[in-house]
Amino acid sequence: MGAAYLLVLLFAAIAFSAGGILVAKLLVKGSKNAQKAEAYECGIPTEGTPWNQFNVGYYLFALLFLIFDVELIFMYPWAVVVKQVGIAALVEIIIFIFILFIGFLYAHKKGALKWI
Amino acid sequence: MLSLETITNNINNWLNNHVSSTWATIIEMLIVGLLVIGLFAMLGLILVLMERKVSAFMQIRVGPNRVGFKGSLQTLADTLKLVLKEGLTPKGADKFLFNLAPYVVMCAAMLILAPIAFAKNFQIWDINIGVLYISAISSISVIGILMAGWASNNKYSLLGAMRSGAQIVSYELSAGFSVLCIVILTGSLQISDIINAQQNGWFIFKGHIPAIISFIIFIIAVTAETNRAPFDLAEAESELTAGFHTEYSGMKFALFFLAEYVNIFVVCAIGAILFFGGWMPLHIGNWQGFNQVMDYIPSSLWFILKVFGLIFLIMWFRWTFPRLRVDQLLNLEWKYLLPLSLVNLLLMTVVAIMGWHF
Numbered sequence: 001m002g003a004a005y006l007l008v009l010l011f012a013a014i015a016f017s018a019g020g021i022l023v024a025k026l027l028v029k030g031s032k033n034a035q036k037a038e039a040y041e042c043g044i045p046t047e048g049t050p051w052n053q054f055n056v057g058y059y060l061f062a063l064l065f066l067i068f069d070v071e072l073i074f075m076y077p078w079a080v081v082v083k084q085v086g087i088a089a090l091v092e093i094i095i096f097i098f099i100l101f102i103g104f105l106y107a108h109k110k111g112a113l114k115w116i
Numbered sequence: 117m118l119s120l121e122t123i124t125n126n127i128n129n130w131l132n133n134h135v136s137s138t139w140a141t142i143i144e145m146l147i148v149g150l151l152v153i154g155l156f157a158m159l160g161l162i163l164v165l166m167e168r169k170v171s172a173f174m175q176i177r178v179g180p181n182r183v184g185f186k187g188s189l190q191t192l193a194d195t196l197k198l199v200l201k202e203g204l205t206p207k208g209a210d211k212f213l214f215n216l217a218p219y220v221v222m223c224a225a226m227l228i229l230a231p232i233a234f235a236k237n238f239q240i241w242d243i244n245i246g247v248l249y250i251s252a253i254s255s256i257s258v259i260g261i262l263m264a265g266w267a268s269n270n271k272y273s274l275l276g277a278m279r280s281g282a283q284i285v286s287y288e289l290s291a292g293f294s295v296l297c298i299v300i301l302t303g304s305l306q307i308s309d310i311i312n313a314q315q316n317g318w319f320i321f322k323g324h325i326p327a328i329i330s331f332i333i334f335i336i337a338v339t340a341e342t343n344r345a346p347f348d349l350a351e352a353e354s355e356l357t358a359g360f361h362t363e364y365s366g367m368k369f370a371l372f373f374l375a376e377y378v379n380i381f382v383v384c385a386i387g388a389i390l391f392f393g394g395w396m397p398l399h400i401g402n403w404q405g406f407n408q409v410m411d412y413i414p415s416s417l418w419f420i421l422k423v424f425g426l427i428f429l430i431m432w433f434r435w436t437f438p439r440l441r442v443d444q445l446l447n448l449e450w451k452y453l454l455p456l457s458l459v460n461l462l463l464m465t466v467v468a469i470m471g472w473h474f
């Protein structure tokens with residue numbers, strides 16, 4: 001019945017979450033205490049900030065994901081028509097996957113898939 | 117026969133006869149919104165109880181049995197407790213993102229319900245790119261999780277969120293490729309087309325070996341995508357306390373928890389639609405008598421049975437497999453599942469072009 005229902009769903013989600021949080025806020029009488037606002041760790045005061053340098057491995061995997069995700073998006077329209085087009089589509093997609101797979105093998109050889 | 121389809125049609129006709137068409141549309145939208153919220157609340161209540169009962173069954177114990185009949189009101193009591201808890205914001209947190217994250221996760225969980233067919237002709241929006249829409253929306257929740265982990269100003273949270281991001285993003289590829297196998301068979305991205313194509317047998321039977329392989333890949337990938345054990349590194353209790361929602365408490369924690377369970381329901385519904393025919397009853401080729409007997413069981417019941425069967429399977433995984441290490445997790449995806457799903461895709465293409473499926 002149309003895209004208007006997406007707005008309905010979005011609004012329902014926001015209303016549900018906001019309603020829950022609001023009701024909780026109205027019902028609860030919290031107590032003020034500086035200790036409560038400390039980060040949940042091990043008991044002694046937190047050392048340093050979590051917002052500093054991070055393992056590069058996560059970014060490498062994110063970059064690799066980008067390559068294959070774009071490949072996946074290209075394949076959706078292909079998958080819809082492949083039955084009608086037939087063998088030609090199959091040959092084309094094999095070439096497409098082959099080229100990307102060389103890139104994947106290169107990343108593998110450079111050690112991008114090894115977790116440090 | 118009374119079915120969800122006739123009920124919706126009757127309501128639609130009644131509204132159009134009694135009020136002007138604009139008001140009818142507005143009232144219908146209101147009903148849809150309330151129904152979806154009700155579905156969310158019910159899913160939360162049922163799935164949490166089911167998880168606890170199934171885990172009790174797996175470990176040969178009783179499980180919750182004090183509140184209500186055989187513990188049926190246990191989740192309601194837990195929800196009440198969570199509502200009455202204070203929602204804390206940690207010192208030094210990014211307040212805006214910290215409060216925004218539960219909304220993002222909830223919106224993603226809610227929006228994904230739009231193209232799912234719950235029964236025959238009972239669907240919120242039969243969009244013509246349904247499968248693509250689902251895979252697009254399902255990747256939004258990663259943003260919410262990363263937001264929550266980043267904004268918490270807690271090392272456990274950030275580590276959990278990064279792990280979760282890497283994991284969801286990686287396994288999305290395999291899930292996407294196994295979905296593509298079914299798209300190749302159907303030649304359409306629309307959910308109703310995919311279900312109608314399974315009129316004479318579900319795809320897991322019709323699609324030959326590639327369909328079975330892609331179902332196995334799909335179920336592994338969605339278990340990882342919903343952060344369930346054995347892939348629950350993002351919230352590995354023994355090392356990261358609670359992962360990305362360590363700092364969340366009260367109602368905001370409850371929203372993350374609920375979104376997680378709704379996501380399990382949604383991925384199982386997609387699995388049921390793609391491989392087991394959604395609401396389509398068990399039909400075997402052209403056995404007219406058998407098919408007609410099966411048609412007597414309502415389509416909504418078929419859908420619910422299949423979805424909860426798959427949910428049981430995923431819960432079963434949790435209690436039978438040990439947790440993976442993060443390098444094992446990424447190896448499994450990038451070195452085994454991804455090449456396998458690419459080869460499987462080509463195999464499926466050959467099967468579809470040659471017409472070797474039934």
